[in-house]
Ligand SMILES: Nc1ncnc2c1ncn2[C@@H]1O[C@H](COP(=O)(O)OP(=O)(O)OP(=O)(O)O)[C@@H](O)[C@H]1O
Ligand SMILES: Nc1ncnc2c1ncn2[C@@H]1O[C@H](COP(=O)(O)OP(=O)(O)OP(=O)(O)O)[C@@H](O)[C@H]1O
């Protein structure tokens with residue numbers, strides 16, 4: 001099977017004025033296959049969100065390449081990017097900051113649909129259905145980002161990412177603000193979309209139990225490098241790297 | 253023992269619509285209260301109310317919140333500013349947004365410390381870097397000189413934790429302080445917060461979805477759903493032998509790590 005995402009030697013060095021260069025993603029290579037849930041765990045500050053931002057082209061790679069469906073998207077811009085976002089969506093680690101504070105959540109969730117010419121009434125129906133799937137009532141469509149709780153905003157961000165039915169969803173700590181009962185509902189939603197639409201996930205997550213439950217493979221990141229990878233059982237039950245061992249031991 | 257902070261039949265509303273109903277809970281010096289419950293149940297609202305941080309359309313519409321003989325909802329902005337940070341500290345759920353985007357972490361720490369105590373910049377930095385190391389920051393000097401946008405989600409969260417702890421408040425409100433942290437750092441943060449309590453008698457309210465964190469820290473637990481208190485009592489009791497149907501459901505949904 002061809003990978004839907006193929007990441008080769010991806011590297012990011014931040015060069016900020018007056019500061020020394022900082023390589024935070026260091027020759028990272030991995031593949032995501034259609035219908036797969038690939039977990040990414042790792043140290044805080046190890047480069048997980050940076051990898052997500054590189055793949056979604058929010059920042060430019062210093063080195064390496066990103067292939068989506070065999071197509072090189074490492075330097076994609078403009079119209080090509082718009083094309084890419086039809087298939088690739090992301091739920092950001094900080095949901096509140098990812099919504100425009102002056103627009104309602106319903107507006108934000110429906111934006112990608114409107115951009116693709118979905119008529120107003122259809123768009124509204126779809127937004128309400130998405131909210132409902134994420135455990136939020138219709139009323140939330142009219143709320144502003146600062147008028148909802150942390151977990152409600154996170155669910156609105158999931159609804160927004162799912163709106164145009166992408167093929168790949170990058171979840172950056174997408175369930176970390178949810179209580180376990182709501183988390184369960186969201187996990188079930190993600191699994192049902194994996195089955196029904198063959199959606200693939202890059203699932204960045206600190207919760208090892210959740211990774212164990214959800215993912216078919218997992219990458220462990222430390223200091224910008226992949227230090228270990230395998231099935232959750234391989235990685236969690238018999239960790240090889242020092243860092244993974246320390247991680248598994250630290251679970252409360 | 254004397255109560256340090258006491259919510260007495262508190263109702264809180266946004267734009268006239270109540271979201272927290274008739275909640276009573278109190279905190280003794282040195283006590284750690286775990287606040288858990290459904291997303292949207294009013295956890296953040298409850299702790300923000302004790303700092304007068306409900307925003308434009310939020311109001312305590314019934315009941316009192318007593319802190320050291322003062323009823324918080326009755327206080328002026330000026331009086332609240334004296335309490336905020338120095339007496340009641342807050343670690344915000346959205347750490348990144350609670351930091352000032354255009355000032356370095358070090359600048360922000362020094363500013364908030366010097367507003368409430370006599371301290372030189374060198375001393376503020378020394379104390380900060382000490383705490384940074386304990387919070388598993390590898391390059392503490394870099395963090396001190398960084399802007400929030402140059403740090404990861406979990407690094408900003410730790411910066412927020414450091415700012416709140418360095419002020420050494422009597423009460424520390426921690427809203428999901430470990431949600432962006434890997435479990436190794438999380439464990440360390442739990443340790444540091446417990447140590448703060450042991451050394452200074454700091455009372456802590458910790459809001460968290462992580463039942464493991466609650467059981468590692470809390471003396472008492474309050475469970476909220478739809479703005480109502482479902483269960484309130486000794487942490488061991490509530491977590492091991494929940495009485496309320498919602499608490500039972502919540503605890504049974506916790507994904508557990510299989511280790512073999
Ligand atoms: N714009 C930037 N300029 C300089 N350094 C940056 C910038 N953005 C991120 N970094 C650095 O890159 C490293 C990786 O950050 P990243 O956000 O990818 O970590 P992460 O693995 O997502 O961590 P967390 O789990 O805490 O969210 C960190 O050391 C951070 O300080
Ligand atoms: N400014 C506001 N205007 C209107 N409603 C609000 C406002 N802020 C919060 N709410 C509502 O109040 C309720 C309680 O919100 P709160 O943020 O306290 O929940 P929470 O328990 O902290 O949830 P989470 O775990 O998701 O962070 C929610 O239903 C939310 O939508």
Ligand SMILES: [Mg+2]
Nearest residue numbers: 049093404405
């Ligand atoms: Mg991150």
Ligand SMILES: [Mg+2]
Nearest residue numbers: 149150296345
């Ligand atoms: Mg909250």
